[in-house]
Amino acid sequence: MNRESRLRSFLATPEGTSLVSYDEVRGFIFAVAGAPELVPPSDWLPEAFNGELPEFETEEQARAILEELMDAYNAALAGGRRTIGQAPTFRKETIANLEENAAVSHWSRGFLRGYFWLQEVWDDSTPEELQEELASILVVLSFFASRRTAEAFREETAGGKTMDEIAGIMRQTFKDAMVEYIRLGKSVYADQLRRAGASAAPEAKVGRNEPCPCGSGKKYKRCCGASSN
Numbered sequence: 565m566n567r568e569s570r571l572r573s574f575l576a577t578p579e580g581t582s583l584v585s586y587d588e589v590r591g592f593i594f595a596v597a598g599a600p601e602l603v604p605p606s607d608w609l610p611e612a613f614n615g616e617l618p619e620f621e622t623e624e625q626a627r628a629i630l631e632e633l634m635d636a637y638n639a640a641l642a643g644g645r646r647t648i649g650q651a652p653t654f655r656k657e658t659i660a661n662l663e664e665n666a667a668v669s670h671w672s673r674g675f676l677r678g679y680f681w682l683q684e685v686w687d688d689s690t691p692e693e694l695q696e697e698l699a700s701i702l703v704v705l706s707f708f709a710s711r712r713t714a715e716a717f718r719e720e721t722a723g724g725k726t727m728d729e730i731a732g733i734m735r736q737t738f739k740d741a742m743v744e745y746i747r748l749g750k751s752v753y754a755d756q757l758r759r760a761g762a763s764a765a766p767e768a769k770v771g772r773n774e775p776c777p778c779g780s781g782k783k784y785k786r787c788c789g790a791s792s793n
Contacts, residue, residue, distance in 0.1 A: 570625065570628045570632060571586055571629050571632050571633070572586045574620070574625065575589075579618065579619070579621075583613050583614065583618055584612070584674065585674075588670045588674035588677070590636055590652070590671060590674065591652070591670065591671035591673065591674025591675035591676075591677075592608075592611070592612045592675065593637050593674075594636075594640045594674075594742070594745075595674070595675045595681075595682070596611075596612075596637070596678045596681070596682065597637045597638075597641050597749075598640065598748070598749035598750075599679075599685055599686065600685060600690070600750075600752035600753040600756065601685045601689070605634065605637075609633065611678075612633065612678075636650060640746060643746060647743050647746050648739045648743065650742065651671075651739050651742060652668040653667045653668070654667075654668055654738075655667075655668075658728065658731045658732050658735050659727065659728050661708050661731065662708055662710070662711045663711075664710070666708065668738075669708050669709060669710065671708075672706050673710070675705050675709075676706050676709055679702065679706075689752050689756060691752070691755075694748065694752065697744075697748065698748060701741045704734050704738055704741035705738070705741050705742065705745060707731070707734040708731075708734065714727065714730070714731065715727070718730055
């Protein structure tokens with residue numbers, strides 16, 4: 565039995581059926597992996613199961629399942645095909661993916677739960693010029709969370725399109741949106757690190773007879789450096 569089936573099997577047991585579904589867990593992990601902040605596994609692993617790690621039957625089972633969850637997290641971050649490989653399975657009939665028990669519906673609900681858990685991080689970190697791009701990505705990845713969500717979007721922005729047509733567009737762009745979500749989170753996080761590094765860098769020394777860096781036109785020793793004389 566491979567590691568992926570261990571999680572599925574566990575969540576199908578009487579102990580696991582009261583927890584979240586397999587696809588919801590993976591959607592949650594994907595949202596956390598793409599956030600513009602490194603969240604320790606000790607924080608997000610319990611949250612993946614709605615706040616508390618389940619009691620596993622054996623130590624070996626716990627190890628296999630936790631390794632699988634970490635693999636899903638790392639694969640999401642990898643980008644490209646590995647990121648796309650974390651996509652849920654779509655039903656053949658596109659509109660059927662809005663049904664509550666559809667895999668992508670579970671995934672999108674988990675994704676939304678993960679995003680809202682870290683929404684403050686996104687709000688504080690995302691530059692204004694990237695907020696529209698983030699919003700567009702979120703629409704695609706959350707569209708199948710529920711028919712109510714989909715209907716609300718159709719009423720606001722459909723432009724006469726039917727639900728079948730909109731769902732088809734969302735399905736076609738779903739995997740691209742996954743890649744862009746990870747890319748955007750990485751970009752915002754890297755920018756934060758650069759800014760933090762710049763603010764922490766030591767100030768360059770200025771010679772006493774050099775122009776003052778404040779732009780006054782005076783020599784440093786007669787301007788901002790006067791207090792150190």
